[in-house]
Amino acid sequence: MSDTAQLTGLCDRFRGFYPVVIDVETAGFNARTDALLEIAAVTLKMDEQGWLSIDERHHFHVEPFEGAVLQPEALAFNGIDPHNPLRGAVSEYDALHAIFKAVRKGMKDSGCNRAIMVAHNATFDHSFMMAAAARASLKRNPFHPFVTFDTAALSGLALGQTVLAKACIAAGIPFDSAQAHSALYDTEQTALLFCEIVNRWKRLGGWPLAPLAEPEA
Numbered sequence: 001m002s003d004t005a006q007l008t009g010l011c012d013r014f015r016g017f018y019p020v021v022i023d024v025e026t027a028g029f030n031a032r033t034d035a036l037l038e039i040a041a042v043t044l045k046m047d048e049q050g051w052l053s054i055d056e057r058h059h060f061h062v063e064p065f066e067g068a069v070l071q072p073e074a075l076a077f078n079g080i081d082p083h084n085p086l087r088g089a090v091s092e093y094d095a096l097h098a099i100f101k102a103v104r105k106g107m108k109d110s111g112c113n114r115a116i117m118v119a120h121n122a123t124f125d126h127s128f129m130m131a132a133a134a135r136a137s138l139k140r141n142p143f144h145p146f147v148t149f150d151t152a153a154l155s156g157l158a159l160g161q162t163v164l165a166k167a168c169i170a171a172g173i174p175f176d177s178a179q180a181h182s183a184l185y186d187t188e189q190t191a192l193l194f195c196e197i198v199n200r201w202k203r204l205g206g207w208p209l210a211p212l213a214e215p216e217a
Contacts, residue, residue, distance in 0.1 A: 009046070009111070010111075011110050011112040011113070013046065013050070013052075013207070014116065017112060017115070017144070018043075018114065018115045018116065019116055019149060020041055020044070020103055020106075020116070020118065021041065021042040021044070021119065021187050021191040022041050022119050022125050022187065023120070023125060023183045023186040023187040023190060024036055024037075024038065024039045024124075025038035025080060025181060025182075026074060027070040027071050027074050027075060027080075028070075028071035029071075029074075029124075030069070033068070033069045034074070035062075035068035036062050036064075036092060036128050036129075036131075037062055037064065038060070038061050038062060038183040039059075039060055039099070039129065040058065040059040040184040040186075041057075041059075041187065042054055042056070042188060043058075043103065043106045044191065044195065045110075050207070052194075052195045052199055056102060056106070057187075058102055060090055060095035060098070061089040061090070062090065062092055062095050062132075065092055065135055070082060077181070079181065092133075092135060092136045095132075096129070096136055096138055097138060100138060103143075104140070115142040116147055116149060117143055117144075117148045118191070119150065119151065120151045120152050120186070122148035122150040122152075123150075126143075126148050130143075151190055151193055152167075154194070154197050155167035155170075155171075155197065158200065159171055164193070165180065167193055168189050171192075171197070171200075173192050173196060175189055
């Protein structure tokens with residue numbers, strides 16, 4: 001890897017991974033049985049100096065799949081009425097097909113070979129997206145089947161906080177609790193947080209990597 005690539009290449013920064021920030025809103029905690037109700041994706045870009053920032057946004061309200069469980073406690077928490085026609089909800093297939101298509105284009109444009117989900121407590125979002133992709137029989141899923149970048153863990157290391165709102169505030173990013181639990185808002189804030197952590201590491205001298213010292217004879 002050249003010094004120039006380390007500075008400016010999105011694909012080289014994350015060993016060929018194309019980071020995509022994802023947040024989902026659901027009707028429960030079980031990805032196999034409970035409905036996916038909303039999903040948002042934010043792609044990222046890197047400028048010529050190697051600074052990471054937000055690129056594109058994709059957002060969909062999603063129709064519960066046939067037979068999906070709608071947990072009342074979850075609906076009360078996120079405030080979503082799955083049956084409200086004003087949501088403009090689409091099928092799991094349509095939502096994920098559009099997101100995957102945009103992600104594959106971004107991968108190609110950036111020279112990356114695999115997408116990686118960036119999410120806060122990423123196991124939850126990853127499990128719901130993968131379950132929905134399987135139900136929709138989407139064969140060209142660009143995301144790694146199990147590797148993620150979890151901003152809860154990264155925030156704990158970089159900022160001493162693991163809750164999204166508190167981590168954003170610690171990073172100097174405004175957070176409006178009234179807009180929380182909207183997939184698009186949470187995705188945008190998570191994207192800003194991830195970019196800040198990556199860029200802060202660069203500002204502190206952690207990237208590009210310093211040459212390893214030669215061992216003494």
